[in-house]
Amino acid sequence: VTDPALVALDWGTSSLRAWLLGHGGEAIAAKAAPLGVLNVPVGGFARAFREVCGEWLREPLPAIACGMVGSRQGWAEAPYAPCPAGFADLTHGFVWADAGEGRRVALVPGLSCVDPAGVPDVMRGEETQVFGALGNVGGDGVFVLPGTHSKWVDVAGGRIERFATHMTGEVFAVLRTQSILGRLMAADAPHDPAAFRRGWEATLGSDGGLLHRLFGARTLALFDRLTPAGGASYLSGLLIGDEVRNALAMRRPATATLIGEPALCGLYREVLAACGVEARIASAEATARGLWRIAAASGLVRER
């Protein structure tokens, strides 16, 4: 049996994932609980931590956590570190949360940056995934984290230079369930690859703007050129196409790394390929790897 070296937590809005990592950063054990930040009562984080990780805490082990647990609504607030930011900026921004019984947990700060319009942007947790997926610790690359609030992250010399959030997943969800577009869509239809492709082709192949193209999801259905079963996939294609098109207008890499749910990453890879960008999909364990690397950079653990 490997000796444990670190308790690593990915503590987000809706769930908590925890790993017991060995001295090479390898996972010895893993747990998950629906104890996201929104589900933990004020003052209840130490208890939730002990509930999930209790059996790993019989011997003294360092612990580290990333994600919304470090937000104002979380265990303790770890203020955003401004970009550009590397490992040292994250470890200098650690805030120590008191877990009781003499234990404490290092909370990794999120990152902030300012976009070309002078508007701030923020992330919490994604910085750890990016540093975990980075091929080598001082590397470069463009990282795409699709989801409710997709992130596009530019890394140079091992530092996150800048990033941008796109509300693609949330806009998809509200339009599908709350707008007139949803009325002509079958609920819970499986992914329709042809309809998805038509959606991003409509976006990449013409101007006119997203607010115009969205209406096409309705008119195509009215003219029986889009089936109810294909409606949601077409909308998804429109939105992901718009995100990719606009994100690539701000940066134009030859390759990119996708981090996230594999099926969703596959959709983004398809659209990126159509734009001439070759994308690889990172290992699902990017977060645990990132937490290990940040802990190693801080001296919390020593990599054997």
Place this chain on the structure above:
Amino acid sequence: VTDPALVALDWGTSSLRAWLLGHGGEAIAAKAAPLGVLNVPVGGFARAFREVCGEWLREPLPAIACGMVGSRQGWAEAPYAPCPAGFADLTHGFVWADAGEGRRVALVPGLSCVDPAGVPDVMRGEETQVFGALGNVGGDGVFVLPGTHSKWVDVAGGRIERFATHMTGEVFAVLRTQSILGRLMAADAPHDPAAFRRGWEATLGSDGGLLHRLFGARTLALFDRLTPAGGASYLSGLLIGDEVRNALAMRRPATATLIGEPALCGLYREVLAACGVEARIASAEATARGLWRIAAASGLVRER
């Protein structure tokens, strides 16, 4: 007392407006009822017509109606006439609805066109407003009808050449009430001119795409750079700015005519002015004027 010449109906999704027009097209009387197409039971249109217009129907008068009343969900379906389309195409597309007691109502067809991506677009009712607002019957111009589904309409030689719908108003409503953006916004705050201006300035002044800029409505509030009272106006500025920017990428007129609710038209005029387009706001009676002109073109009435 002027002799009546025409019963003219603007019969939309949520309401019915009716005018009794004189031989010069002037309004002698007007009514409104919450008897929109969604609120009239199947088979109930003739009765609703008689309920609202009954006292005008003691003598035989021609009647004309535009809007969703001519859709598949309406009184009778008047199929879309394809663009380009002028007065003759609308009158040739009349469908006659039976109002009982020997009466009938001419339903004005909607229009369809195909956008540069090959996707169909449709309108019902707006064509009548445009023809009513057109300075002279054979005129030219760009017409903007802001609302739930905004329309941009290009008229040349008295014909609607093409048009495009933007889902601006509906996207605003669902994001404000159903997305994370609404959580940091005061409900029912009055219009905040400075926040509105910051929104469209952010859109016009930078690339990055709407899905990215939307997230700025959240981050600015997180950093206390946008008040809850200003949140909805900022979001409105982002969306109207995006619509105007993308619509002007497809056509670049020196002037435009706005048709619609005056306060909303004022917001569009502000953004158009920032883009170098001088906009005038059409008279609120564009619909009645358009119905009169279409009735005159069809021979249903003879203008004195």
